[in-house]
Amino acid sequence: xxxxxxxxxxxxxxxxxxxxxxxxxxxxxxxxxSPSPLLIxxxxxxxxxxxxxxxxxxxxxxxxxxxxxxxxxxxEGNTYQPDLIxxxxxxxxxxxxxxxxxxxxxxxxxxxxxxAYYDLIQKKEIYEKYGVKEYIIFDPIAKNAHLYAxxxxxYYLHQKAQKGELLHxxxxxxxxxxxxxxxx
Amino acid sequence: xxxxxxxxxxxxxxxxxxxxxxxxxxxxxxxxxAPSPxxxxxxxSRRITVAMSNFLGDKIDDGFLVYAPADVKFDKGNIFxxxxxxxxxxxxEQIVKGHVEGxxxxxxxxxxxxxAYYDLIQKKDIYEKYGVREYIIFDPIANTASLYAxxxxxYYLHQKAQENELLNSLVLAGFSFDLGxxxx
Numbered sequence: 053x054x055x056x057x058x059x060x061x062x063x064x065x066x067x068x069x070x071x072x073x074x075x076x077x078x079x080x081x082x083x084x085x086s087p088s089p090l091l092i093x094x095x096x097x098x099x100x101x102x103x104x105x106x107x108x109x110x111x112x113x114x115x116x117x118x119x120x121x122x123x124x125x126x127x128e129g130n131t132y133q134p135d136l137i138x139x140x141x142x143x144x145x146x147x148x149x150x151x152x153x154x155x156x157x158x159x160x161x162x163x164x165x166x167x168a169y170y171d172l173i174q175k176k177e178i179y180e181k182y183g184v185k186e187y188i189i190f191d192p193i194a195k196n197a198h199l200y201a202x203x204x205x206x207y208y209l210h211q212k213a214q215k216g217e218l219l220h221x222x223x224x225x226x227x228x229x230x231x232x233x234x235x236x
Numbered sequence: 237x238x239x240x241x242x243x244x245x246x247x248x249x250x251x252x253x254x255x256x257x258x259x260x261x262x263x264x265x266x267x268x269x270a271p272s273p274x275x276x277x278x279x280x281s282r283r284i285t286v287a288m289s290n291f292l293g294d295k296i297d298d299g300f301l302v303y304a305p306a307d308v309k310f311d312k313g314n315i316f317x318x319x320x321x322x323x324x325x326x327x328x329e330q331i332v333k334g335h336v337e338g339x340x341x342x343x344x345x346x347x348x349x350x351x352a353y354y355d356l357i358q359k360k361d362i363y364e365k366y367g368v369r370e371y372i373i374f375d376p377i378a379n380t381a382s383l384y385a386x387x388x389x390x391y392y393l394h395q396k397a398q399e400n401e402l403l404n405s406l407v408l409a410g411f412s413f414d415l416g417x418x419x420x
Contacts, residue, residue: 163353164353165268165353165354166350166353167349167350168353168356168357169347169348169349169352169356169377170349172352172353172356173352173356173375174377174378191357193264193353193357193358194357194358194361
């Protein structure tokens with residue numbers, strides 16, 4: 053019979069005790085450590101943030117766009133630091149506290165091979181479960197982007213955009229991110 | 237403008253020069269190092285292979301069933317070592333040479349968080365492109381298994397089995413993976 057040492061379950065309380073800035077996320081009661089992202093990851097994040105902020109300003113949108121690191125607390129076993137989040141004005145009161153409690157309207161993750169597992173599987177399920185309306189995944193290796201949208205409480209792949217195409221947001225109509233900024 | 241240093245492209249010839257047993261795969265012209273699998277990974281691999289072998293055992297010609305490490309060459313930029321692979325009796329002669337050249341009928345990968353990216357994205361695209369009829373991904377963290385089947389040259393998710401359910405093979409008609417036994 054296969055026995056493995058019982059792993060300790062970490063909770064939100066344990067997580068909050070960590071030193072501020074410690075590079076962990078709490079994923080399914082497990083403390084997952086990430087090394088610093090690769091350069092390309094940060095460059096993509098910068099370009100997307102820039103484009104999104106410009107759109108927010110131009111349209112007079114009063115939602116919040118937040119860069120990492122920012123804790124988003126979902127439940128006892130899951131506190132993440134997504135790569136970028138957007139919270140609509142209507143939901144600020146409910147979610148924006150000292151940190152973020154509950155689902156942002158939009159979450160962006162940029163894959164790195166070493167921890168894509170979490171973005172593609174565990175975190176995606178939690179985002180779906182708690183109602184993140186739009187989930188965008190950038191893949192710097194494949195040079196594409198996937199946009200998942202919630203419909204009847206489940207994600208469907210709304211758009212897969214390749215290098216050279218525009219990624220169209222659903223919850224921010226008119227925000228079309230040109231992948232040429234990030235994928236040559 | 238985003239620029240990153242141009243990476244060297246490795247080819248099948250470079251790969252074949254590596255020392256035998258070196259823990260690499262050639263994925264999209266890149267030498268990707270495989271971490272040493274955790275013991276649990278190897279136990280799951282064994283249970284899968286034994287279950288398939290028992291099913292095939294009664295047949296006159298049981299095809300070609302092997303577990304890693306076994307090189308499968310797809311093209312100049314892609315030589316993988318799937319966790320388990322199966323080639324039907326009809327295709328054995330055609331693709332099993334010194335190593336396997338071309339698409340096995342069934343490929344099975346067991347995810348580990350540190351390199352799930354490749355199994356979920358790059359390798360899946362190659363398996364699809366070269367016609368692996370049945371691609372099964374076991375997730376030992378979530379205790380689930382997903383079976384992708386080829387239809388008109390593209391994968392669709394034919395079945396996702398949860399813990400304790402049966403995952404039914406299409407290529408090996410009549411055979412099911414008992415997740416309760418594989419993940420116990």
